[in-house]
Amino acid sequence: MLIVMLGRPGAGKGTQIARVAARLGLDVVATSDVLRRLADVPHPLGRSVRDIMHTGGLVPDEVVVPAVAEVIRAGSGDVVLDGFPRTVAQCEALDDMLPDGVDLAIELVVSSAEVLARVRQRLVCPQCAAPVAQATCPRCRVAAVRRPDDDEEVVLRRLWTYERETAPVTRWFADRGVLVPVRGTGPAEDVTQRILAALDRSSATG
Numbered sequence: 001m002l003i004v005m006l007g008r009p010g011a012g013k014g015t016q017i018a019r020v021a022a023r024l025g026l027d028v029v030a031t032s033d034v035l036r037r038l039a040d041v042p043h044p045l046g047r048s049v050r051d052i053m054h055t056g057g058l059v060p061d062e063v064v065v066p067a068v069a070e071v072i073r074a075g076s077g078d079v080v081l082d083g084f085p086r087t088v089a090q091c092e093a094l095d096d097m098l099p100d101g102v103d104l105a106i107e108l109v110v111s112s113a114e115v116l117a118r119v120r121q122r123l124v125c126p127q128c129a130a131p132v133a134q135a136t137c138p139r140c141r142v143a144a145v146r147r148p149d150d151d152e153e154v155v156l157r158r159l160w161t162y163e164r165e166t167a168p169v170t171r172w173f174a175d176r177g178v179l180v181p182v183r184g185t186g187p188a189e190d191v192t193q194r195i196l197a198a199l200d201r202s203s204a205t206g
């Protein structure tokens with residue numbers, strides 16, 4: 001089963017993916033983790049990936065697609081993708097990688113205004129990059145920080161990039177009949193239940 005999670009940056013994809021994957025026993029492939037590993041390599045490519053991520057643009061498809069393809073191929077096949085695909089070219093590349101295509105694309109629907117309000121409060125662990133609700137990461141025991149790309153100007157740029165590059169991705173999945181919009185506001189557990197219900201409905205009809 002391959003599920004794609006779409007939604008504006010700051011919509012809560014990372015949080016919901018972790019919850020849904022844990023309950024259904026799915027692997028998570030987060031493109032930003034794959035790219036962060038590339039960015040750590042002391043090489044001009046690593047530096048360029050780091051610069052793009054810090055300024056809120058998209059890393060070029062020629063870099064992202066092979067890196068994600070490698071991780072998908074190495075996994076169990078039961079996967080939730082976080083942050084991929086983000087362009088129509090990436091949708092097409094994903095379609096080529098999978099014999100049966102994507103089972104479901106969940107769009108977590110959260111407005112830009114709500115995203116801006118959320119990222120003003122968002123903290124992550126500087127070591128494992130997980131979202132952290134308190135001042136210290138419970139796993140790594142280091143102080144949580146704001147994400148470098150959560151600077152307000154960068155967030156606006158990421159929202160703009162989303163509208164320009166990623167909104168066509170939701171249309172791409174809608175055209176193939178696998179897009180399910182899910183309201184992403186309210187308590188995290190309510191959102192998780194809405195996603196699980198959407199997955200149940202799709203496996204009942206699919």
Ligand code: AMP
Nearest residue numbers: 031032052053057058059064083084086
């Ligand atoms: P995220 O945490 O998913 O919002 O990703 C953080 C940053 O990683 C984005 O702002 C982009 O710079 C980069 N990134 C993540 N996924 C992709 C992708 N599929 N294509 C290109 N760049 C990406």
